[in-house]
Every structure is written in structure tokens, then in C-alpha cells.
Amino acid sequence: MNLDFLTWTLVVLLGLAIGSFLNVVIHRLPRMMAAQWAAEVAAEAPSLETEQALAKNRYNIAVPRSHCPHCGHALSWYENMPVISYVWLKGCCKQCHAPIGWRYPAIEIFCALVFSWSFAHFGLSAQALAWAGFGAALLALAAIDADTKLLPDVITQPLVWAGLLAASWGLSPVSLSTAMWGAVAGYLLLWSVHWLFKLLTGKEGMGEGDFKLLAALGAWFGWPALLSLVLIASLSGVAYGMWLRLRQRMPQDGQMPFGPFLALAGVWVMVWGPLPFTRI
Numbered sequence: 001m002n003l004d005f006l007t008w009t010l011v012v013l014l015g016l017a018i019g020s021f022l023n024v025v026i027h028r029l030p031r032m033m034a035a036q037w038a039a040e041v042a043a044e045a046p047s048l049e050t051e052q053a054l055a056k057n058r059y060n061i062a063v064p065r066s067h068c069p070h071c072g073h074a075l076s077w078y079e080n081m082p083v084i085s086y087v088w089l090k091g092c093c094k095q096c097h098a099p100i101g102w103r104y105p106a107i108e109i110f111c112a113l114v115f116s117w118s119f120a121h122f123g124l125s126a127q128a129l130a131w132a133g134f135g136a137a138l139l140a141l142a143a144i145d146a147d148t149k150l151l152p153d154v155i156t157q158p159l160v161w162a163g164l165l166a167a168s169w170g171l172s173p174v175s176l177s178t179a180m181w182g183a184v185a186g187y188l189l190l191w192s193v194h195w196l197f198k199l200l201t202g203k204e205g206m207g208e209g210d211f212k213l214l215a216a217l218g219a220w221f222g223w224p225a226l227l228s229l230v231l232i233a234s235l236s237g238v239a240y241g242m243w244l245r246l247r248q249r250m251p252q253d254g255q256m257p258f259g260p261f262l263a264l265a266g267v268w269v270m271v272w273g274p275l276p277f278t279r280i
Contacts, residue, residue: 010121012112015080018136019111023104027069028061029152035059071096082108094141107143111136117271130171131270134162134220138263141213145259150208151265156216163219174222182218186226189210210258217266221274228274232265233258 003011009147066075073095081087086105093100114135122128137159160183166172167179174182190211197205219227237258244250 003124004238005125007117007119011115015112015115016108018115018132019108019139020080020082022111022140022143023107023135024061024066026107028059029154030144030148030150032060033150033152063168066104068095068098070098088111088217093206103143107139111139114139114267124168125252127171130162134159134166135267135270138266142260142263143265145209145257147258149207149255151207151213151230151259153209153212156209156212159216160212160219163216166220168223172220174220178222178224179219181228182221182223183215183220185223186218189226189230190214206258212261213259213262217262217269220266221269223276225269229262229265231275232268233261236264237261 015090020255066077067073067079070093073093079089079094083105086100089100091100092103098106110248115132118128118132118135121129141151141155144155163172164176164179164183167174167176172179194204194206194211196201214226214229218226221229237256240261241250241256243257
């Protein structure tokens, strides 16, 4: 759909801004979860020192302000502009000159591309916002899982409900019934694989977060797309695993997070649709 230059500029800027926010979420959410688990453990054996430490070290999405993880330098507004600041600072902290990871601008650029595709495809509409938000959520989940092997419920579960709401409001291409059974079948599919693998090997093959993520994808695309989603995720995961082995960079435990490949499959089906030979 044709959009004027000003609209395109606003869409790209919005995508970059959301991408910058995602970088904060990707970095802080796992640490917030770890702090919550520590607080729950401390609650079982409370002490004055523990309570004071938890109260003093406030840490959430908003607090403290963005800073260099190496030296603690608080970033000014002009050091915190998406992509532009990275280029201007030449990929280094202004204070300590420690390198800034390339993934920060990559997340921002990819998020801007997702927003651009959504608005190009659906125009200025609630549908475009819905799918842009869906893509942004997948991007955050993929990065968090790659870093920590965690898929936080605070993102996966709302993504399931959002998919069902999108279907009920006509924002996705499937009916509410198809979306509901997509969520149910998506969860049960990986749940069954997990337990079968555990019964056969005695090992944990994947985490519950993977079940919930496939349930979310099923809610957005419907149950007929599940075969495509699983095939794309599995084949891309195998290809990446072979590349790691060739480079001798496979983790010692031989385990890789599956979330990034499920997210990749979700983006693939969003942009290009299910694989032709899997259509039901």
C-alpha cells in the first residue's frame, strides 16, 4: 500500500523507537526475573539485610536509567538515539570506550523493518499495529531465549491472548475457532514431544516456554499453519546446529534454545505464508 513520505518516516521512527525499547526489555527482563526468584527464596528465610538490599537495588524496565554495563555511565538523550547514536559513538561507550554490542542497532533496524512491512502490507490500520506488535514480541523472545534459554511468561502468555483477540476482531486471517484450536494444538504438540523425549532418554528436551510460544503462533496463524511452523523452526535449527558443529562452537551440553527458530518460523509465515506443500 502506498504511503506518503511523512507517514513512512513516522513508521520507521516508531519502529526504531520500539526496537530501542526492546533492547531494554531483552537486557533487563531476565535480570528482573532472577531478582524475583531471589526475593521468593529470601521470603522463605527473611532477614533484615536481605530486605534492605532488595529495597535499595530497585531494578525494572524504567529504573535505573539506561547506562553503560561496563562503567555505569548514565546515557544522555543524544547517546540513546536508535542507530544514530551507535554510528556517532562509533560503537563505543563515550566514557570508557568499551565496545557496544552490534545487536543493539540490529534489533532496532529489524524492528523498523517489521513495522515497515506491516504498514506497507496493511496500510494505516489496527491490523498493521497488531502484526507489528506481534513481530516485535517475537524479536524480543528470540533474543532473550538466545541469551538465557528463557521464554518469559510475561510475553508468551499475552501473545497467546493477543492472537485470540486478533482473530475475534478480524485482525488476523483465521477465525476465532481456528485460532483457539491452533493455540491448543500448538501447546500440546511440543508438550507431547517433550514428554516422549523425556521418557525415551530421561533428559529434558525443551522447556515449557517453547510450548507456550508455539501456542501463541497457533493462535495467530491457526492450526493449519502448525506443520509449516514446526518444519521451518526444526530445519533452521538443524542447519544452525550443523554450522555450529563445523565451527566447533556447539555448547558443551549440546543444547540450543528453540525459541529463536520458532520466532523465525513465525516471521516467515507472517511475511510469506505457510509452506505450499503443508497447506491443508
